Amino acid sequence: MSRISTWLITSSIQELITPQNSSSMASRVLVLASILIFSCFAETCYGAISFSSLQRTLLVTASHRQGLLKAGEDKITVRWGLNQSFPAGTDSSYKTIKVQLCYAPISQVDRAWRKTEDHLNKDKTCQFKIVKKPYINVNETLEWTIERDVPTATFFIRAYALDSDDHEVAYGQNTDAQKKTNLFEIQAITGRHVSLDIASVCFSAFSVVSLMGFFFMEKRKARKSQQ
Numbered sequence: 770m771s772r773i774s775t776w777l778i779t780s781s782i783q784e785l786i787t788p789q790n791s792s793s794m795a796s797r798v799l800v801l802a803s804i805l806i807f808s809c810f811a812e813t814c815y816g817a818i819s820f821s822s823l824q825r826t827l828l829v830t831a832s833h834r835q836g837l838l839k840a841g842e843d844k845i846t847v848r849w850g851l852n853q854s855f856p857a858g859t860d861s862s863y864k865t866i867k868v869q870l871c872y873a874p875i876s877q878v879d880r881a882w883r884k885t886e887d888h889l890n891k892d893k894t895c896q897f898k899i900v901k902k903p904y905i906n907v908n909e910t911l912e913w914t915i916e917r918d919v920p921t922a923t924f925f926i927r928a929y930a931l932d933s934d935d936h937e938v939a940y941g942q943n944t945d946a947q948k949k950t951n952l953f954e955i956q957a958i959t960g961r962h963v964s965l966d967i968a969s970v971c972f973s974a975f976s977v978v979s980l981m982g983f984f985f986m987e988k989r990k991a992r993k994s995q996q
Contacts, residue, residue: 818937819887823929826859827941828852829868831926831951838955841917845953847899849928849941850908862938863904865931868911869895871942873952876922889937895927904930921957 833845847868851860871894877883886892899913927942944951 818889820889820892820940821887823937824859824939825941826852826855826939827928827930829926829928829941829943831943831953833953838915838953840915840919840955840957842915843955844912844914845926846910846912847926847943848908848910851906852941860904860906860930860939862932863930864933865901865935866904866909867901867929867931867937868899869927869929870897870899870919870924871895871927873923873925873944873948875952876924899926915955917958919955919957921955923952923954925952 827849828851829847829849831845831847834843838845849866849868872883874885877885877894883893883896885894897916897919900911925942925944925948927940929937930939932938942948
């Protein structure tokens with residue numbers, strides 16, 4: 770809750786507990802209801818941060834092995850830090866860094882649950898947390914093992930700088946503004962194991978042999994009955 774909302778509610782409660790007659794109480798209740806509605810509206814507006822309003826002040830890179838990456842197995846090395854081309858003090862309000870795994874546009878098509886929205890409280894682009902930690906003005910590196918619940922899709926990495934209220938104030942990502950470069954693909958865990966595949970092949974072979982044996986025995990019985 771914002772400081773504005775907290776102040777409005779506290780003031781209203783103090784007004785209500787002040788001794789007063791019944792008509793005055795009714796009026797104050799109406800005033801309190803109006804203030805609460807206004808505070809909720811103010812909270813919504815205050816929290817509606819748009820991605821387009823953020824400066825891209827962070828440099829982010831991601832390195833990994835070539836080819837299709839596997840959830841639960843492969844690692845991604847993520848590096849981030851302030852772009853030193855910005856003036857000194859640019860990061861004075863940065864208190865926390867939040868790094869996330871995000872869906873690329875190709876994996877958002879016809880998937881409303883991954884849709885990109887300019888208002889960050891509605892945006893579903895970045896759904897997987899890599900790390901969230903206090904911000905320091907140095908280049909940082911993290912080796913992250915892709916989590917087992919990551920689905921099959923194409924991704925990129927994005928980092929947000931948060932202020933003391935935990936609101937996004939800047940960002941950076943390892944791809945361009947159109948999110949078309951430096952993308953990588955991850956394959957979800959299928960639930961199949963080599964041992965199961967081997968068992969399946971053996972069972973299939975046994976079934977074929979058993980079926981052939983059955984037909985051979987039936988044919989042999991038929992010949993004996995004809996003699």
